[in-house]
Amino acid sequence: MFEHILSLLFFAAATQGFLLAGVLAIHKRNIQANHILALWVALLSLDLLGQIFYAEDIYKQLPQLIGLTNCLPLSYAGFFFLYVRSFTTGQPIRWQDIFHFVGYFAGILLISPDLLSSPESKLELVARITADQEPWQYRLIDWFMPTYATIYAIACIVLLKRNQSAVNKARFKWLHGLLLINITIWLVVWLCTLVPYFHIPSNNQLVYFLVSLFIYLLGYASLRQPDLFSAPTNDLVSETKDSVPKYGDNRLPDDLREQILAALEQHMREQTPWRSSNLTLSQLAESTGLASHHISQVLNDHHGQSFNDYLNQYRVNALCHMLSEPHSQNLLDLALSCGFSSKSSFNAIFKKQTGKTPSEYRKSVQA
Structure with missing residues (x-):
């Protein structure tokens, strides 16, 4: 079915991610943080399917779908911040929180001409990117993405430190662990951006391999420590x-x-x-x-x-x-x-x- 072993891994992780997102969304002891995590995990899973889409050359049969998942990583920083905020303070989601996704919308705006272009133009774009002739918009996004995520990671650290007394020890360790994993993934992205040697097709594979492990960790934790995903106590x-x-x-x-x-x-x-x-x-x-x-x-x-x-x-x-x-x-x-x-x-x-x-x-x- 898959020509690349990583594609099989990504597919398994994405499947687990969608199942976990569904469980978190309908759990009978649900909390707002679970809704945020459910949507975030669903988008991560969709992003993994996007990697399969390119790695297995499926894009050649469905060129009209090219680019739809390109800017999803720009939304992850906002989701993680809102998850930490909801877990630590219980503050409800407000319409002003759309501000936390301004990076995502900026990315969509930058590549909107390509998203609206013909399938032939999209295939030509993939060929240019593969030949290391990336348009300036995509190079800008490559730099903006880890910068944006780093700013939000710092904000999450401050938020967690400020409110750690409001969270019980198990949940604090959980959030601390997620934060470390999140920072590790973005450090790899920084390496892929800063070091020319890493500008090879496999650089994304390493990042998404870590994303797959992240989703497996969430699934494992939900099975072994279900209290982490139930109504908060301290x-x-x-x-x-x-x-x-x-x-x-x-x-x-x-x-x-x-x-x-x-x-x-x-x-x-x-x-x-x-x-x-x-x-x-x-x-x-x-x-x-x-x-x-x-x-x-x-x-x-x-x-x-x-x-x-x-x-x-x-x-x-x-x-x-x-x-x-x-x-x-x-x-x-x-x-x-x-x-x-x-x-x-x-x-x-x-x-x-x-x-x-x-x-x-x-x-x-x-x-």
């Missing part, structure tokens, strides 16, 4: 479960309750999840790695508040800060930006907590 949660008395009073120890509260309030300050009007207790628990019933217990014991009252306190405080400064926006727009869902609930909650209506409060602080 050491604090494990300690909580072990520390809860098995008899009588189920209250948490004071020192442990303080730790949970500190972790919760740090997340609320830094990630501002309360700005989402439909935030639920289970969503907050997932993003912090804390058990939802422990969050409720801590809020009731320490603040004497329900979950909704706790969120609204952050929303009202944020709005009070905004109202103390000159703003051209009307009150309702400011309220919605702070996570309130409607004008009526906003007015009622604000007056309950401050003793004044929003308009009265604004007048008093700006007088």
